[in-house]
Amino acid sequence: MHETKSNVGLASYIWVFAGLIFLTALEVLAVSADFSKTAVLLFLLGTVAAKALLIALFFMHLKSEKWWVWLLPALPVLLSILFIFALFPDIVYHAAQTFEHRI
């Protein structure tokens, strides 16, 4: 039983790996082609999320973990996103303004 389980592992590892390389190649192609900036940005957002998920699910075996093991990476990732967005009003949108503008 161990044997078969692990062999299934082998095939999926190789597929995941192939997927990762494929997505990377797509990323490089996308930025060298002549697409709009926003389109590239959205595309990269998708590929990065897909790659990270592939690694986490298969290489880090999150796929076969209990739900609360998922929480451990999910919560800080969520917090990170919230934190970065909370910085936008101050750091991103304020930066271009001069001191006089602020007053």
Next chain:
Amino acid sequence: MSGHGKESFISRFVFSTDHKVIAIQYLITGLLFLGFGGAMALLMRWQLAFPWQPIPFIGHLLFSSSGGFLVPEHYPMLFTMHGSIMVFFAITPILLGALGNYSIPLEIGAQDMAFPRLNMMSYGSLFLGSVLITISFFMPGGAAGSGWTIYTPLSSSTTTSIGWGQDLLILGLALDGVSLLMGGINYITTIVKLRARGMSLRRLPLTTWGLFFSAVLNTVWLPLVVAALIMVLCDRRLDTAFFTAGPLAPRGGGQALLYQHLFWGFGHPEVYILILPVWGLVGDLLSVFSRKPAFGYAATVISMSTISVLSGVVWGHHMFTSGMNPLVGKAFMFLTISISIPTAVFFLNWLATLWRGSIHFTTPMLFALGVVFVFAIGGLTGLYNAVQTIDVYIHDTYVVVGHFHYTLAASVLFGAFAFIYFWFPKIFGREMNSFLGKLHFWLSLVLLNAVFFPMILVGLRGHMRRIADATGYTFLQPVQNLNVWMGWAALFLVGSQLIFFINFIVSLFAGRKASSNPWNAASLAWTTSSPPPPENFEVVPSVYRGPHEYSAPGSGDRDWMTQSERGSSATTFAGKETAVSVPVTSGKLGIWVFLVSEIMLFTGFIGSYIVLRLGNPVKISGLQVLNIPLLAINTGVLLTSSLTMALSLRAVQMRDYVNLRRWLLLTAGLGSLFLMIKFFDYLHMWESGFTISSNLFGSCYYLLTGFHALHVLSGIVVILCLWFASRKPAFWTVAEGRVEGSGLYWHFIDIVWVILFAVLCLI
């Protein structure tokens, strides 16, 4: 005991992995620094009371070059080091280090922490940090002087008078941060995994709950400030400009406000990190010494957890006057004020615990009641600070200093004393003198109000914080007499702490021998001898009831029942409420908790890069400067190493140790190849003039990838260690856990690179 008797002094007391010994190391370190910080407070109060007058007795020793009195540069150094030392090297070691280490395993019925060696390293890291900050006083230019908040651009510029002392403080704090992270991983894993049979979550003492939440907050938020401090260090020594702008950053730069966000993103949770264990401890002590179960146990735990969550989203209340977006400020105001709801819940629970109890005014109980009293003042003054419109007036005045001394120097410190008086008999096997203890309490209570309440008064008159001499301002002349008053009161306050130190030292050697349960307490720690044997319990305990079984029917001639007593009363839930067995190994849980902190560390770096870059009017893209094909190939190399790492785990699972070693070696090889390519990439770019100080993008590129490369390097070292260890069949029994754990780390590094490749190189 006999086994331990043969060990040398060094291995028993210096390099010990016993949580009880490590707790004592933390306690002594914390108490020494408490004295040190107190002495600095006195120097400040002397200066404020009698500006520029020679300091009596010790002035010539300390400030011989200036003729025995302070010069203006000294004052910022004093408040900076006083604040940093008190928060990070006095209170934190005592409450998290000592109380956490000592109480957690004993209260949950474990033999030790989940990772005893990590625990030893955790203290080691704090020790190194404390050595660095001690040395920092003797650096040319003196100690750090930019406040405990280390605000940029003051702290990030080396052209100000602030010299190497500042760098050492930053390094010292970073080491303390590492120590706390290691501690956090240990505390969380221990509480989740090592609870004795029957110790369900609803039966944990409140102290343990407080320490648990505090450890969670540490693991999550501390990495942010570590990232920020590393960037400050780069700004200081590598000529980057993450946190400076304008004339200070001629090549275009970052933003000082970003530092404040990162600092307070951690800094606010930090105050809860300190006070949560105290709240828990007070909850337990009020119950023990009222001989009643803690009122509303579940509600208390739920409010503590609610507060822990909320504490992560209120940091902006420290920045109302920073020029931050007012709308954001408003959100922070409402969130902050909402914290008072759960706070009120457990506060009322405390009072209800006392209600009609049979109160025993022992020394620890007095200190616990003292916490209730001074925390009420601290908390209520906090509400004023939280209101945007009021804070505009009182920000940076002594109102704030008074407020946070009521919460930190009064509540948290009283909590620390309550801990020491309560646990001393268990830790050292002797009792402290209760007359001296009570004297210490009453003097401290009166005197600390005499010091800290006038702070609020002078603050309302407009007395600024962080000034060395108020007499120069006409509007402050009427309150100068209060400054003199606070000077005397502080002298007596610090002086009355000598009673504690004398009591502590004398009791250590000559105190009455303590029984195993001198307070008639019900939690597990009090069922074993004082001090406990090396493995904590003669017999591994089973738990049948909650931690506060006082005055329950059926306890016979005593008025309490310990958690491990089976008894026959109706309160026995055995069977119904056994500890959940958590289906994950300690090692794996520890690694995941570690990865949580790693995620937050990279959030600090990557998040800063994202907002700085989006906010920067100068648009630079990685596509223009970087060698994309080379970096893409390098991405392939790292991805391949993840595959080989996954295959080594598969080899272990198939008991194929020959291939395990091959895959491990290949993984380490690929990792090294990645680093080599990286190195040539750096070399090439540096030669073509693109350096870490070229511009904001260059700074971010080298910092982020460099930090990632360091992670790869440590991953390689770990994998090579595994490879080396796996020669021996003895290793094979533990191989799966080790390989899996290192694999999780390795794949995580891979994910970080996937993100870096996209955000740095492709956009």
